[in-house]
Amino acid sequence: MAGLLSNPSNATTLVLTPESTTPPLDGSNSIFLAGTTTTDWRRQLIRTLHENLHTSYGPLTIYDPILPNWSEKIPMESALDPAFRRQVEWEMSRAEDADLVVFMFGLDSSGGSKAGSGAVSLLELGLACERARSQHDQDVVVCCEKGFWKEGHVRMVCQRYDKDNVVLVETLQEVQEYVLRGGWHH
Secondary structure (H helix, E strand, O other): OEEEEEOOOOOEEEEEOOOOOOOOOOOOEEEEEEEOOOOOHHHHHHHHHHHHOOHHHOOEEEEOOOOOOOOOOOOOOOOOOHHHHHHHHHHHHHHHHOOEEEEEEOOOOOOOOOOOOOHHHHHHHHHHHHHHHHHOOOEEEEEEOOOOOOHHHHHHHHHHOOOOOEEEEOOHHHHHHHHHHOOOOO
């Protein structure tokens, strides 16, 4: 499923998921959305970007790995399961190809942070920071809300890579502002 959005200023945004067969927009900048799945931050970010992008940014392709129809019956530890393998390979490829990777390490809707939440995203954060350091063609913005169960770890990783296109913020609004400023475009 792909979602093509356009706003009154004629900026075009394409949202691609693992089920999408549509290619990215020609000449577009791209963002991969990574992080916890306990809140609806992805939808909020996509809506804000869609409503506020200007034509000067050019087209934007957003890679959203969340599948609303993902079956909890799919074995999450089995690299042999075709559906699981397809999902993880799509995520790794799109995260590697993106101009910007956005991470959200957030609290759940009750304001808490369950141990284990975002564990895979912590691994992905390390990979993205290393890519930003070694390749210099990808930026990473990380939102880590106060109280996230591994907040100290996230902060230390970001501090280690803070000169390597890695930015740490504390709120989704700061992520939105960073993306809309556009300094990450390649």
